[in-house]
Amino acid sequence: MQAVVCHGPRDYRLEEVPVPSPPQGGALVRVEAVGICASDLKCYHGAAKFWGDAIRPAWAETRVIPGHEFTGRVVALDDAAREKWGVEPGDRVVSEQIVPCWQCRYCTRGQYWMCAPHDLYGFKRRTPGAMASYMTFPPEARVYRVSGELSPAHAAFVEPLSCALHAVERAGIRFDDVVVVAGCGPIGLGMIAGAVAKFPARVVALDVSDAKLALAEKCGADLTVNVSNTDPEPIVRDLTGGYGADVYLEGTGHPSAVPQGLNLLRKLGTFVEYSVFKDDVTVDWSIISDDKELDVLGAHLGPECWPAAIRMVESGRLPMNEICTHQLPLADFQDGLELVADGTQSIKVSLIPE
Template sequence: MSETMQAVVSHGPHDYRLEEVPVPTPGPGEALVRVEAVGICASDLKCYHGATKFWGDASRPAWAETEVIPGHEFVGEIVQLDDAAAARWKVGVGDRVTSEQIVPCWKCRYCQRGQYWMCAPHDIYGFKRRTPGAMAQYMIFPADALVHKISKDLPPAHAAFVEPLSCALHAVERGGIRFDDVVVVAGCGPIGLGMIAGAAAKFPARIIALDLSDTKLELAKLCGADVTVNISRQDPTQIVRDLTEGYGADVYFEGTGHPSAVLQGLNLLRKLGTFVEYGVFKDDVTVDWSIISDDKELDVRGAHLGPHCWPAAVRMLESGRLPMDRICTHQLPLADFQAGLDLVGDGTTSIKVSLLP
């Protein structure tokens, strides 16, 4: 193995560079992993453009530090680890593995209460120097990481989809779907398609998918949507009311990150309905909060990361029930990372874009 590797390194907004850097050396209890695929997330793109409004503090600097290798949705093969790591994670050299995107401290209040996905230091791969990401030929899994095996029968880009799928499944769990519910999913990108698949596994009465793209709506049907609505041509609120005797939807999942989708969801939910927010917003969102309180008494729930959903996401991918060949639209070499970011930014020709180091 060479002593150096290629990696994408963030030097600030609009300044990501392909560089030759040392191959990292695993410490006690850690693993060295050869990266097979890394997906480009919308949050990667927002970070690339210099976003500062993430995770609750608009006054702080950009949440991604500089001199960091990005990439938090990935799969790879273990090439080196010690006995302690092998015993803790029940893995060995040659296994294909993924790691949950957050590396918990296991010491803060949230970790001590089992709420590790809200860990106070919040070290997510690819955003801090302590946890370099996967846009590289090799990466380290720290000793505190959460690691899962995944089948080698899956193409690398499909296996790396386990991260956004786990996030989508967590959002579905937050929705508390019941068998007779009418469920609406706004946005049929990677997260929205995963929400539809997860919601379908709950077997509600009807799943309605909303998007501006007919291509994405076709994929939504393949993932389990019963009704699709192109909101550029149809009124989703009226359609939902017509399908629910005028009451409205029981559960609404917001996966677009667009402010208009928030008011849309508040309007098409029934009284006592549930609103689940997963999207990350670039702009402020302003709504009439009396809709939430005095008008409908809604349950509004956030969803963050994919806690406790990774094994289910692995099983769903391995089952073959998702149209992964059509979801994973673009696989590019690491050197073409800029083209990958541009594809995600355009949003009209791709669903999931991955780099294959």
Template sequence: MTETAGATPASMKAVVMHAPEDYRLEDKAVPSPAADELLIKVQAVGVCASDLKAYAGAAKFWGDENRERWVEPGITPGHEITGEVVSGSAEALALHGVELGDRIVLEQIVPCEECMYCKRGWYWMCGPHDMFGFKHYDGGMAEYMIVPPLARAHKISSEIPPHHAAFAEPLSCSLHAVERAQLTFDDVVVIAGAGPIGLGAIIGAAHKNPKMVIALDFDEHKLELAKKCGADLTLNPSKVDVYEEIRALTGGYGADVYIECTGHPSAVSQGLNLLRKLGRYVEYSVFKENVSVDWSIISDDKELDVLGAHLGPHCWPAAIKIIESGVLPLDEICTHQFGLDEVQKALDTVADSAGASIKVSLLPGA
């Protein structure tokens, strides 16, 4: 028997992807949850660079003319999701450990639990890789959405603004990048970029208490935010020679760790050059184009550890705890909120690299 928290309308507004650069706001029936599913009323959904890349028609792999698109036609986008549980059977509620009226955030991926990666515990690298808002499962750019049984849901306080709660997704991603870096107390850590992912990496790195956290960005306002998030030092590459500054701080050796969060190709070679020998490079970005570097720096020159990071596995409880603690300047990080009917404006705001936005969100109920 399905339990509901009050009356649910028959229809709703939802953004639907039809083709690259063709997202439409449509009237759809509110979905009915199956016996093992939940229905949530979406309260906020973040918009990020991967949404923008998918909107432009990007594919999974560069250089493949028959490549699979990131987003299936007919899918509702949106993967940085928070919402209120409004309907679900006792079975489904128990499965996710929630009750009607709880606010939850959802991990981006819905793992299959059948592939080699899932069976080995690497669920975030699931082979089919079905993700909310990209493939198979409708995302959060709608007034209501289904939470399937294999989804990973986490409770989060209803006392905080919904767009702050939705920041749990990018923050968990950032924390995973920090975990990949394996920071120690002696490390000098450089984080390139003070956007949503970079600020989250600064937050995570500062919580690890290394010797120094250095933030790089061309925007002075973002650098001020980086300080509020825990950066010990901020540097603007347009104003100082960051290579010379960091060499001077490290006895001429270079940084121990570099975490790349800009998505700009120039930041990759910058990081390789800023690192000391045997340093650690972590990549967490969405690039618009291919990146070329001198691989001899990685091998013959420095013997670097180069690490990728994907999604936010096992970092959601920490991200939620940090957000709920109130220590972050989330009013300054979560800069722009729009209604569903302004989805194009939200995408354009994210695309405007010269603009003042940091974290852009849609509020379906607004």
């Protein structure tokens, strides 16, 4: 089969590799679509680490097939997998991006998304990803059925949407909150949709692209602000009687969005960080402590949010055709990476294996 294989920073190659065999208790899946994530791009451009004679990206092993947001059809599985996951050959499925070990401190406490070994599809050789014609699901995986009526690219969007919904869950949004979402890319748009579903007083979307802000409105944002030409602070102050936003969800990955959020929040507000940052971010921590006593929370992956994300995509409430802007053949993976790196011509880019 064809597969994209990581050989190091900026060295991903399309190769012919053997079709894998389904593991005992697992499944063989024919990949229908795989999205390119900002973290995939971070791995591709990653600073090199030296391991003996090998050079590896800082976040991925070499000789691994990337791709952690995907959908596909079950080709083969045994009775144990069939009973565990409730799927049959021919079913369209997705799998959570992490394959938990189910034995570490986090897994045994129900916090599987922070699993200590942290085997994510597409980052370690133990869990090859979906930039290939076929992939396998290990027996430890978390697997869900998805409607076969969806476009494959739309079904693959369940992964980033689940991540966005987890960030929304972390925020603890209340009915009278004013929620600000920074960034209207795949994660930010999912945050907007998830925040709107919590029915707060207002959801305000921030971005530098008018086209993305228009898409944010279609996802339910009550108000949009182009921060390249308008200061959002007086607008948010006006909405909140001068106090500031109750919740700020950061989904841009740009360092300037972090102090922006700290300044927009009211005292005792909540800041949720999800983005993948290329560079370190420095802020005035006295704003978090002495000035405002903020709750600053991280969010990682999409634990327990996959069923909701599946329902949301299947419901048709999201403008999926406008979110999933590009579907390219697997052989054009380099063009896909460049589209994601550019950031101005696309929202969600997916690869479609033959």
